[in-house]
Amino acid sequence: MTHEVRAVVARKAGAPVSVETVLVPDPGPGEALVRVRACGVCPTDLRYREGGIGDEFPFLLGHEAAGVVESVGEGVTDVSPGDFVVLNRRAVCGSCRACGRGKPWYCFATRNAARPMTLADGTRLSPALGIGAFAEKTLVAAGQCTKVDPAAAPAAAGLLGCGVMAGFGAAVNTGGVGRGDSVAVIGCGGVGMAAVAGSKVAGASRIIAVDVDERKLKLAERFGATDTVDSSRTDAVEAIRALTGGFGADVVVDAVGRPETFRQAFYARDLAGTAVLVGVPAPEPTLDLPLLDVFGRGGALKPSWYGDCLPARDFPALIDLYLQGRFALGDFVTETIALDGVEAAFTRMRHGDVLRSVVIPRRARVCGTSLDNTCAAPKACCV
Numbered sequence: 098m099t100h101e102v103r104a105v106v107a108r109k110a111g112a113p114v115s116v117e118t119v120l121v122p123d124p125g126p127g128e129a130l131v132r133v134r135a136c137g138v139c140p141t142d143l144r145y146r147e148g149g150i151g152d153e154f155p156f157l158l159g160h161e162a163a164g165v166v167e168s169v170g171e172g173v174t175d176v177s178p179g180d181f182v183v184l185n186r187r188a189v190c191g192s193c194r195a196c197g198r199g200k201p202w203y204c205f206a207t208r209n210a211a212r213p214m215t216l217a218d219g220t221r222l223s224p225a226l227g228i229g230a231f232a233e234k235t236l237v238a239a240g241q242c243t244k245v246d247p248a249a250a251p252a253a254a255g256l257l258g259c260g261v262m263a264g265f266g267a268a269v270n271t272g273g274v275g276r277g278d279s280v281a282v283i284g285c286g287g288v289g290m291a292a293v294a295g296s297k298v299a300g301a302s303r304i305i306a307v308d309v310d311e312r313k314l315k316l317a318e319r320f321g322a323t324d325t326v327d328s329s330r331t332d333a334v335e336a337i338r339a340l341t342g343g344f345g346a347d348v349v350v351d352a353v354g355r356p357e358t359f360r361q362a363f364y365a366r367d368l369a370g371t372a373v374l375v376g377v378p379a380p381e382p383t384l385d386l387p388l389l390d391v392f393g394r395g396g397a398l399k400p401s402w403y404g405d406c407l408p409a410r411d412f413p414a415l416i417d418l419y420l421q422g423r424f425a426l427g428d429f430v431t432e433t434i435a436l437d438g439v440e441a442a443f444t445r446m447r448h449g450d451v452l453r454s455v456v457i458p459r460r461a462r463v464c465g466t467s468l469d470n471t472c473a474a475p476k477a478c479c480v
């Protein structure tokens with residue numbers, strides 16, 4: 098059977114996205130069909146639509162999603178119809194070089210669904226990050242579904258699928274932030290803010306939020322920043338050193354991904370400290386650093402792919418922390434919007450007006466009582 102759904106498609110580079118009819122096949126072996134409850138709008142979706150991530154148009158956008166498994170293909174045992182899941186973009190293979198060496202978070206052969214989703218005329222779609230969840234339903238590899246507690250609000254839970262997990266993991270998994278550490282986070286959008294929140298959960302004693310937008314700095318205090326630095330007015334490196342006894346922070350996370358912010362991260366570390374690069378750089382910039390400083394300052398310079406997360410380990414744990422009130426995952430949701438609101442959400446994102454806009458693909462009958470697409474706290478049970 099083929100499922101006819103509404104979904105957001107980018108047809109060509111730079112053109113506005115459109116809501117289209119998309120055909121989603123039933124799951125093949127090892128695949129799962131998921132009814133999408135919520136999907137966050139991430140800068141990566143905009144990058145796809147601008148042609149910055151390959152030219153395999155048309156793209157089916159959306160990848161920070163939570164939903165309910167509707168059906169599964171042959172051989173799927175880890176998830177079943179009815180399970181509330183967060184979709185992940187790195188379903189590990191278990192047998193590549195990285196998996197074989199016991200480092201599956203680096204897996205070099207992650208899995209996606211093999212059966213294609215198409216436009217009504219049969220044109221094959223390229224799902225963003227192998228997910229494509231600005232859609233009423235999507236087809237993924239079953240390993241891309243991580244079961245979590247259904248008490249979590251889908252709009253919040255879905256954000257673990259990309260930006261929030263990447264930022265939290267950049268601090269905690271890649272940077273190894275622990276009790277008593279000093280941390281600085283450069284760029285406090287959805288990703289950097291999650292690095293701030295993750296550092297708080299991990300017990301960091303000093304958490305310095307750096308941004309060029311005062312609104313983000315105000316918000317960062319709510320997520321656990323102990324100090325803020327407006328780097329449009331102040332030298333970030335000097336300010337971070339001044340706040341850490343003149344030494345620099347144990348871990349500095351660059352959640353912007355530009356040469357100037359990485360240079361700040363590099364020099365704002367204490368000697369032998371760690372700089373983590375989680376912001377994704379554009380293709381052109383290069384980095385110029387004195388090699389003697391790279392050696393002399395020691396420590397580690399670590400890129401962070403998806404926060405070095407293991408979805409099966411990290412998603413349920415973060416959902417539990419959120420449900421216990423120890424991690425403010427719900428505060429990342431600035432607004433919920435319908436499928437036809439994605440283009441306007443890109444504009445708000447560009448202006449820095451939101452941490453995350455979250456698409457609720459279907460008009461939600463919220464908890465069986467009202468038809469409302471803007472429910473503040475839609476639950477997994479909403480249809």
Ligand SMILES: NC(=O)c1ccc[n+]([C@@H]2O[C@H](COP(=O)([O-])OP(=O)(O)OC[C@H]3O[C@@H](n4cnc5c(N)ncnc54)[C@H](O)[C@@H]3O)[C@@H](O)[C@H]2O)c1
Pocket residue numbers: 139140141259260263283284285286287288289290307308309310313328352353354358374375376377378401402403404446449451452
């Ligand atoms: N590594 C991964 O797996 C992964 C996953 C998701 C997103 N990302 C990347 O992380 C980056 C951040 O994503 P986001 O969702 O937080 O984006 P965002 O647009 O919400 O936030 C970016 C923040 O950086 C701030 N900023 C911009 N220039 C700055 C500067 N020079 N100094 C200090 N702050 C500055 C902005 O004011 C904003 O608050 C993007 O590059 C995104 O592609 C990486």
Ligand SMILES: [Zn+2]
Pocket residue numbers: 189190191192193194195196197201204205206207
């Ligand atoms: Zn692998």
Ligand SMILES: [Zn+2]
Pocket residue numbers: 139140141142160161259260
């Ligand atoms: Zn993303």
